[in-house]
Amino acid sequence: MLSISHSLRSAAESSSLTLRPSKEVMKVGNWVDFLPRDISLEILQKVGTIDKLMNIQKVSISWYRICQDPKLWRSIDIQNIKDLPYTSNNIVKMAMNAIDRSRGQLIDLKIEDFGSEYLLMHLINRGNQLRSLRLVKCLNLFNEGLIEAVKKLPYLEELHIYYGKITYVGLELIGRNCPGLKSLTYNKQGMFPPVYFDYDEDDGHNFSNEAFAIARSMPELRHLSLFGNQMYNDGLEAILDSCPHLESLDIRQCFRVELEECYELSEKCFSIKGFRPPNDCTDDYEFDSSTLDGQIIHIGNEGYFYIGGEDDYHTENYGEYRINDFLGENVSRGRGGSGGGD
Template identity: 45%
Template sequence: MSTAAETRNWLELPLDVTASILYRLGAIEILNSAQNVCSQWRNICKDPSMWRSIDMRNLGDLWDMDYDLKKMCLHAVDRSCGHLLDINVEYFGTDELLSYISKRSLHLKCLRLVSCHNISDEGLSEAALKLPFLEELEISYCSISKDALETIGRSCSLLKTFKFNLQGCIRFHVESDDEALAIAQTMPELRRLQLFGNKLTNKGLQAILNGCPHLEYLDLRQCFNVSLGGNLEKRCMERIKYLRRPYDSTHDYEFDAEIHDTGSSDEDYPSGISDIDLMSDDYDDYFEFSDASDLSEYDEYVHFD
């Protein structure tokens, strides 16, 4: 077979096939490289249908990047022309960016925020008021209180999946059911709930079981203040189709699941489990932008068009 016959001309692919291939790239790859390959790819990448889902997944090394993720995200939202349904923001989220997204994406169904320490209770609450069609929300490793969770629950009545993940800690000095009660009181339509590393107790768990009657999936891994047993365990087994217990394996968990030690006495450990056991996956076998004025630099620095 000749070399010419073996060489593929990607420009001869049907446009819908090319669009399908490019759609599988993340927003960063599209804006940084794919759209610059040729005019045909650039035209495809400008189509609003390419931006119904925006994935800004990154490694968090913002200081080493030669591009601005926030400005890139703003441009991606603009390209969606109001048709954005799903967005993932990691490490660089701010109140201004969240406001920009919520004002221009009224039909947003899925929102994922990871390690966005510059998003406040107020910023998230204001955005939630503008997102009545939100069905899936993840807030992982962000500083958000029960007040914001209550606003989210009351504003997003269609919410069916909620992930609220924190860093696990084996020896808590403080127990808190504030977040669990906020969820129980304002999110009755939940089907899936993940509370990785939360400080809730059995009281908070009981409230969730009472307030979320449609719950089918519940992830309580590294929620070490919860002690499943007796009637509570029986109720969970009867109600929840898929239950992840506090000491279940974290091998399939997306983030760092290292357990931190706050320094209490060894009595806080379940009998027979050592520090090494708790740092291992094997221990599971032991247990059955707002307005333009807020973004004055935006137009000056965005040159993706």
């Protein structure tokens, strides 16, 4: 009960309301019962999604009734779940419950560590007005599932993908199915020094493919973040030529981009008010901004490649990755020479 009281008081204090209930009303479990419904709604809108589902609605009948109001579920935020005492299946059920309660009024959805095609299908089958979708480390969500979902998200304006498995193929199809997309985040872990493969790029692997996909399909973007991307100058140039409305562009840790080598490209970038260059400070980045360290030495058997400095070659510090994971935008690191991979 104390945690519930603290959550509600924090919500009330963060609102523009000034509450002065009597001592009797201050008792946990009944002080909100004395508030007008619209004020209670304003306070409870500031309480977290899981807290509303697992705590708030259980305090009293009036709180339970208020928690059925779809206004409380227009924004669903289920992130930072690793320390919560719930299984993944329980988290998915909570998310589905919250979506159901929105009754088609959901505008903003943020999920982390558990997103899947199954959850997105549940979302689109319930109807929604979704304008913003944030997916963080949703490693069970692939191109097909997200593409099928966005086809039925006609109002989507913002898509934020962090450390996912959506490839350049998925990005292009998303862009073609979301003509109103205004903001895209497609962030991953940076790598320095930049990785260089020892194969011929004629085999179809091109580190600027994601940039080209964005340039071909998202001309209305106003905000773009490609933190840690491996694109070259040609990919950046394609974006700038095809997305003339950009107001912010974050290419921090895009270490293949060499602005000092191209004055015209550099000038275009710095003309954007919210431009963050490759070597810009990362102190304000919300996730771990440490980089993978090393250079490609060679591609090994079964599609593995190895990353590490020259001093790490043939040592236990040598990193092992699956090349498809890397090109598919999720680097999965193993240790030593034969572990790694998925």
